[in-house]
Amino acid sequence: MLSAAALTASFWPSAFSDSRAAHAADLIQRLQRAKFLGSIQEKLRVIVKENQALIPSLLKLALNDAATYDKGSKSGGPNGSISFSSELNRQENKDLVEAIQTLETLKKDIDADSKGGPITWADLIQIAAQSAMKRTFLNAAIRKCGGNVEKGEQLYSAYGSSGQWGQFDKQFGRSQATEPDPEGRLLAWNEASPSAIKAKFDQLGFKPRQVAVMAIFLGEDLKVTEAKLATDPEIAPWVDKYQKSRETVSQTDYEVDLITTFTKLSTLGQSINYEAYTYAPPPIKLKL
Numbered sequence: 001m002l003s004a005a006a007l008t009a010s011f012w013p014s015a016f017s018d019s020r021a022a023h024a025a026d027l028i029q030r031l032q033r034a035k036f037l038g039s040i041q042e043k044l045r046v047i048v049k050e051n052q053a054l055i056p057s058l059l060k061l062a063l064n065d066a067a068t069y070d071k072g073s074k075s076g077g078p079n080g081s082i083s084f085s086s087e088l089n090r091q092e093n094k095d096l097v098e099a100i101q102t103l104e105t106l107k108k109d110i111d112a113d114s115k116g117g118p119i120t121w122a123d124l125i126q127i128a129a130q131s132a133m134k135r136t137f138l139n140a141a142i143r144k145c146g147g148n149v150e151k152g153e154q155l156y157s158a159y160g161s162s163g164q165w166g167q168f169d170k171q172f173g174r175s176q177a178t179e180p181d182p183e184g185r186l187l188a189w190n191e192a193s194p195s196a197i198k199a200k201f202d203q204l205g206f207k208p209r210q211v212a213v214m215a216i217f218l219g220e221d222l223k224v225t226e227a228k229l230a231t232d233p234e235i236a237p238w239v240d241k242y243q244k245s246r247e248t249v250s251q252t253d254y255e256v257d258l259i260t261t262f263t264k265l266s267t268l269g270q271s272i273n274y275e276a277y278t279y280a281p282p283p284i285k286l287k288l
Contacts, residue, residue: 033276034169059132061082062265064092065126066204066266078126078268092186114277122175167260171270174270175270194229198235208235213257
């Protein structure tokens, strides 16, 4: 019984240089991570499709986990700390319990099948929000096709933003918090004024444009949230821009900008472990 690495070293010593062996190992790890991520995304796709009332909570969950980031102390951020009961039970997070419970059930299923260790809450929460976003994009395409699901799926496949997720998918391997993040770093988004929301996003490194495109994360009713944000003169032009973009067939500006902004949010202060969830390949039998 020889492992793939042993086979490379002993059986083909002249055919593979050290750099080629390293490249082969890197390729194996990339494939392992891609397969694991793909399986998680598929499971989340089904869950979100069947529980679309959870979409606002999944989006807010990702935002509230990430928006604790403090640039000065380089602490907080999308580290999964919101999964700790003491943080989840804070006033600003109390409506997120069902979302966490749903993901907790899924996490047990994922971990049971994983060959490269358990999925971190830091990753799972952000990937769940990705799935929720994708569903809103698909739903928009279906509506534009008069409710015809098949035609809507074809429209989204042909003109949607599914090909824009590459950078997000690479950020797989977020560091997991070992304790709750400090209190007092979040706003009650529904109650906060546009100026307060703008100031908070500025602390995180985002401008009025990003506030406008992230409106879907800030409240259950997008129209109501955008109407509130539009009372701020710096945010208003961007609200108008994205509303007009959503009226187009592809929603390109809106979807691409939202994906770009969310990708940045989902990695604030993070150091990605690009070897996370990888494992030694199984040994192979060689007949000589």
